[in-house]
Amino acid sequence: MxxxxxxxxxxxxxxxxxxxxxxxxxxxxxxxxxxxxxxxxxxxxxxxxxxxxxxxxxxxxxxxxxxxxxxxxxxxxxxxxxxLPEGVQYTFRDLARGPADEAVLLGTDGAVHVMDEDSGELIASHPVIDAWEGPAEWQDPHPAIKVHDGIAYVTEPAADAVHALDLTTGEVIASAELDATPNEIAVVAG
Missing domain, CATH: 2.40.10 (Thrombin, subunit H)
Structure with missing residues (x-):
């Protein structure tokens, strides 16, 4: 299930x-x-x-x-x-929760959108990756997000990259190019 x-x-x-x-x-x-x-x-x-x-x-x-x-x-x-606001869409891989229980969404506009969990009101939008289109098949690589300890990890398959966004400041604090195209992501605490 x-x-x-x-x-x-x-x-x-x-x-x-x-x-x-x-x-x-x-x-x-x-x-x-x-x-x-x-x-x-x-x-x-x-x-x-x-x-x-x-x-x-x-x-x-x-x-x-x-x-x-x-x-x-x-x-x-x-x-x-x-x-959602006009021009913002997502897939099932693009939702998460923030450190203060916020609703977090990675949109097709390339921004991480932070929403108030009670009202759904948009609190902030932070540009992270280039705008993207939905996959032809749900299994195809497309951007995904995971949040851990206030950091949103965002994959960018079109650039074979992953980015780390500080949800408190809205700043991308790290980016890395990968040797392969990311498809899904998991964060493991060390």
């Missing part, structure tokens, strides 16, 4: 094709608007009641770019779909 996470208070959240499922001792189904509203990936922290997820409203758009995100409030048991 993928698309699950645990928020503050050990409340479990599961993404579904038509919303999300919350478990806090009993199951609650949160419906997405429309006939189809898939949340396939959720990003959680142990200190926040909010789960941050992707949102796909077209059942036939497997692997395509997405233009809205889902905020699942486990305390109020609500699901909100938040549209």
């Amino acid at each position: 993928h698309g699950e996470g645990t928020v503050a208070g050990e409340v479990a959240v599961f993404g579904c094709e038509d919303g999300a499922l919350v478990y806090d001792g009993e199951f609650t189904k949160l419906e997405a608007p429309g006939e189809f509203g898939r949340t396939g990936n959720v990003f959680t922290t142990e200190t926040s009641r909010i789960a941050f997820g992707d949102h796909r409203s077209d059942p036939d758009a497997e692997g395509s770019l997405l233009s809205a995100v889902t905020l699942i409030d486990t305390a109020t048991k609500t699901l909100e779909v938040v549209p």
Whole structure:
């Protein structure tokens, strides 16, 4: 299973094709608007009641770019779909959480966008890589983001590179060229 996470208070959240499922001792189904509203990936922290997820409203758009995100409030048991600013899209590899529970998104405009986890309001945008287009197939290399200790690690397959962005300052603090094209990324604490 993928698309699950645990928020503050050990409340479990599961993404579904038509919303999300919350478990806090009993199951609650949160419906997405429309006939189809898939949340396939959720990003959680142990200190926040909010789960941050992707949102796909077209059942036939497997692997395509997405233009809205889902905020699942486990305390109020609500699901909100938040549209992104015009020109900003992403894929399932482009969501993360920041050090203060912010919702973090790597957009096709090449910027890392930081959103307030409660409102979905855009707090900051930090340019990191060149603008990019979505992959033809979801498995094809395309930019991805992972956050660890306040640093966002961003892959740039078109340049065979990876970049480190300090989310506090918005500054790219390191970049490295790779001997291969990055496809997915994981951060391992040492």
